[in-house]
Amino acid sequence: MTVFFKKAQRKNAKLRLAIAGPTGAGKTFGALILAKGIGGRIAVADTENSSAELYDDIVPFEHANLQPPYTPEKFIEAIKAAENAGFDTLIIDSITHEWSGVGGCLEIVDKLASTTFKGNSWGAWSQVTPRHRKFIDAMLQSSINIIVTLRSKMETVQTNDNGKKKVEKVGMKAEQRDGIEYEFTTVLDITHDNLAIATKDRxxxxxxxxxxxxxxxxxxxxxxxxxxxxxxxxGNQYFELEALMLQAGINIENFCSKRGLNSLHDVQQQKFDETCNGIQKIIERNQQAHNENEQQLQAENNARLDSDYQMALADIQNAKSINDLNKPSSYFHGTKYEQQINNACQAKSDMEGWSA
Known part of the structure; x- marks a missing residue:
């Protein structure tokens, strides 16, 4: 496919933000306070035993308590449910469970490796990685804002505060698959004293x-x-447009090439409805043509059957033996003329004395 370059221009976007930190650092609070500032309807998919509901005084939000097993598909279902319900922002608290929680990716790999793949963990990953990738894609292609929290592995360090030694908890690496931070527009690490430090911030x-x-x-x-x-x-509009084009039999590569687009992702929002309506008309025309062809074929078949019926009656009348009746009886089996043909065959057989 031809690659087209055009002037770079930042488009309106949906938020993809991750907040990582140790237990008690304020990840859930931070996610809710950001969502409050963004405005609109807020949904929280909670894997932390409904702990998010403790913050219902911060901002009104609707809550879903996710239970194990924490499969990638369960998180995808939560994202789709929030989109379909018309929320503006979805907080997933936390996506660590999708990776290392009960029934998460790591447990799925261990189970597959010990059963289906007989100790071969690489084989198990060949099945689990695509499932995890679909979860990531569901976040990236979502039509609403997504804020996620991630647990960080914890360690304690000894600090000196004006000559007094004290032990503090600090966050380390977020508990998710390596490279997860590359998927987000902004990644904030929350320290135990509630300070947000950007490790990635576009x-x-x-x-x-x-x-x-x-x-x-x-x-x-x-x-x-x-x-x-x-x-x-x-992302949702992309999938809708792609499905319509496939239904209409449109060559997507040719469609994009004629319009100077690298892919359907480059279709402008303001032209989406117009494009969908145009494709829908093509689908309707194709369906109408298909129906007309079906009706024409049916009419031709009916006319042929009517003609064959008249010829069969003549053949039955001229039959020389009972064996001559087998062909018309078999030919019209299951048609609207089956009973009439059987009656004619029986009458001929009775008249000729073949029935006995």
Missing amino acids: TRLFADPRQLSENDGIALKQWLTSGSADACIT
């Missing part, structure tokens, strides 16, 4: 460590909506 809004506030959510909303008005379609 928004450039979190240059300085600080406690998260509603104002940070407001700033995120402004950044998300400050892109070009020629926003491209969302």
Whole structure:
């Protein structure tokens, strides 16, 4: 396929933000306070025994308590449910469970390796990695804002505060698959004293460590909506458009090439409805043509059957033996003329004395 280059232009976007930190650092609180600043309806998919509901005084939100096994498909289902319900932001608290929780990816690999693959963990990963990737894709292609939390492996360090030694908890590496941070626009590490430190930030809004506030959510909303008005379609719209094109029999590669698009992802949001309506009309025309062809074929078949019926009656009348009646009886079996043919055959047989 031809590759097209065009002037770079940031589009309006949906949030993909991860908050990592040790237990008690304030990950859930931080996610909710950011969602409050962004505004709109908020959903929380909770794997932490409904702990998010302890913060219902911060901002109104709707809650789903996810139970084990924490398979990738369960998290995908939560994302789709939030999209279908029309939420603006989904908080998944936390996605660590999808990886290392009960029934998560690591447990699935161990089970497959010890059974299906007879100790071959590489073989097990060949089945689990695509399932995990579908979960990541569901987040990236979602039509709503996604905020996730991740647990960090914990260790304690000894610090000196004005001559007094004390032990503090610090976060380490987030408990998820290596490289998970590359999937998000912004990744914030929360220290045990509730400071957010950006380890990745394409928004450039979190240059300085600080406690998260509603104002940070407001700033995120402004950044998300400050892109070009020629926003491209969302992940869900992409799948809808692709399905329509396949149904209409449209060659997607040719469609994109004629319009200077690298892929369907480059279709502009403002042209989405118009494009879908045009394709829908093609589908309707194709269906109408198909129905007309079916009707024409049916009419031809009916006319042929009517003609054959008249010829069969003449053959029955001229039959020389009972064996001559087998062909018309078999030919019209299951048709609208079956009973009439059987009656004619019986009458001929009775008249000739073949029945006895």
